Structures are given as C-alpha cells and as structure tokens.
Amino acid sequence: MKKRSTSRAAPTRRARAKGPSAKPSRGQRGLAKANLPATGAEPLDIDANRRLLNRYRFVLHESLRLLTGWLPKAATFELKCEIGRTIWENALHVNALYLRLREIQSPAFQKPTDAALVTLMEELPNAPDEFALALGLYRVVTPSLIAALESHETATFPNSDLPSVYAIKHALLDLRARLARVEPLLEHAARTGKITPAALAWAEYISLLLTACGGVSGLGKRPEIPLVAPVGRAKFQAPREANRDERFSNLAADFSAMPDETDYAGHTVEEFERYSTEMLAAETVGLVMFLAPSMPWEFEFDSARHLYDEVRHCLMGYEWMRGHGMDPFKSPQYLHVFKWRSQFPPVMQYCLLTMGNEVHAFPYRHRRVEAHKESGDRLSEQFVRYDIADETQHVRFGKHWLPELLKQVGEKRSLEKYTADVLKVWESQYRTGKLTINVE
C-alpha cells in the first residue's frame, strides 16, 4: 500500500455534501477529523481492513511458529536471544490482532486465501542456515510488514477502527526497535564472513516470494516472476539437538556437584552459572510449541512468555557472571539435557520441565533468597526473587496445559498417574545425572 501524506485533513466529502451554505461548524470539523483518515483519502472499508489485519496476524504468527523450531538450531548466542524475544513479542502482537479480529470476523484466526502469501511463510523456515533465515525474516519480510502497518495506521477510520490503530501503533514500536537491534548483528555477521553466498541467494529468493504476494499487505504489484528455490534450500526439520556457537568451549559436561550451600561465595557462583545455561529450558519449550501446533492459541501465548522468560533467566546469569568478572561462554552447556528431553514426546518434555524441574525448584530458590539477604547481596536476592515470580507462572502454565496436551494425544492414564510416571523418569535419570539417550 502506498504511503499517503499525513498533512491536515482536507474538507471531507461528507461535510461538502451538506450543501453550498453548509460550511462545517467547528464541532462538525472536529467530528469529521475523528472519523476519517488524516490523509483525507477514502478510508479502508471494514472488509478490506479485516483481510489486511488477518495477513499481518498470519505473518507474525507463522514467524513465531517457525522460530520456535529454529531456536535450538540457531548457534549464535545473540541471534538466539533475539529469536526468543521475537517469539514473545510476536505472541503479544498476534494476541492484540486476535482480540481485534474476533470482533470483526469469525473465526478470528483464518488462513489467508492468498496462496502466494501462504507459500512465502511456508518457505521461510527452509533457509540454508541461521543467517539466511535472519536475512529473510528481518531484512525482507519485517520491513514489508512495517511498511504495511505504517500505511494501515493512517489509512483506516481513526475513530471507528481505533482498536486496530492502537494494536498497530504498539506493534510498530516493537518492530522498529527489533530491526534496530538485529541490524548490527547482521552487519557483524557479514564482517566476520558468516553470511554465505547461499544465505544471500536465499534472501533474494524470499524477496521474490514477497514480491509475488504483493508484499505483506498484498497491495503491491505482482509481476510474473520465475520462482525457483536456490540450491541451498534445506527443508526444515525440528532439531533434536541444540547448537551453540564457537565461543562456547564446554558443550557436554556432566552436572558436577555444586559447592555446599554453607559455602556461600562458592555456591553463589555456581548458582548463577547454572542460570546462564537456562537457554536449555527455552529450547525445550520452543520444541514443544513447534511439535504441538494444534494446541489452543492461549497455549502458544503462555508458552511464548515461558520461553522468553528462560532466555531472560539465561541472560540474568550472563549479567551476574560478567558483573563478577567471569566469562559465561566458558560455562558448561549441558547440551545432552536437551538431547535427552527431545527423545520423548512433546507432552512428556513439557511434563519433565514443568512438573520436574520447575515444581521442585522452589524450596531451594527460597533458601537462596534468604542466604543472599543475610549476606547483604542485594543483586543476587533481587535476581532470584524475579526468577521465583516467573517460575511460579511456569508451574501454573504446566498445571493448566498439561491436561490439554494429554487430551490431544489421547493419553489413557489419569493426569496424576501420567505425572507420577514421568517423575519416576525425571528422578531416576535427570536428578541422578544418568541421562539415558535412546534415540541417536
């Protein structure tokens, strides 16, 4: 959609139609301004509006979904963190559009009828590598989404469609800030030779697919162009192993015994080093989301927050370690934990995480808050208390969604029996560190 001028509104057609002597009063002029786009152009009608909102929702939602699968696969730490943030922010934007769309169409979530747009989003995850994916998403698709939202913001009825404008304005804030964060990552990747010719060819291909659907808005020209996937295209498969970049030197260490809690300083170092490895939990939530696409939207919404909380806990560990002169890239990564969880069905992975790790962490975390208070370590105390607040929600999510996940897979055991059986595996393998990996 072409961006229109945002100069003062011209006298409206409705006002002029009142007749030659009907110079609009100040009150009428105010009313006209409130109801028509600032552009003075004919505003979007409600059917065009909902079709467009549905396209934005679809692009944000499909991006979120493909990124849940890519989160474990991406190796570069900063990009991985950004993927986590995109998943969470997109969930907020999809939710805002969902709340609006359900008022103007039923069902609220609809697959767009534009096959070219569907093809674009189906192709996006099949990137040859993580920087190809990032180029396609952040340099090709996201700028087109921003342009569509910018245009929509001023093209619709400013008052009648205010709830859409509100959602769009807030999404734009996040999307612009996202590109400002990602661009330096991409520039750094280019300078360090991480952007391969295959990635550039992929970005060009995504750009052609975007043109073929008239941009995210669908309102651009759609020239006949040959669409041939580049040779680097790799059909995306859900990963069963997590990747880390070359700065991480200790990928597969076993859990070592932590210094006793009576050794306050020694134990605290280990406590925050463990936080720095919580990316593993984010990666498991991502994989569960990716492998359970027919769960209700509210599950995706809660899980996107769960996922990004774990990225934040990981970053909290980084912040603490760096503040204490330590290098978090030297921390053991325990990648075999992700591999171990990944061999089980998604519902079991979710149960292991929420009913195993998360439910059982509270007595320890509360002891740590007291220990930090006693030693006057305000930073550590605050970090752990925020962590407890997040983890309380994660357990709530687990209790809420586990029954639904079990129902979807037709589990015959009761929730209690299923959880007890899974916890036996958790106790005997995770807690003991004797992880049995049966699937290679």
Ligand SMILES: [Fe+2]
């Ligand atoms: Fe956590």
Ligand SMILES: [Fe+2]
């Ligand atoms: Fe958690």
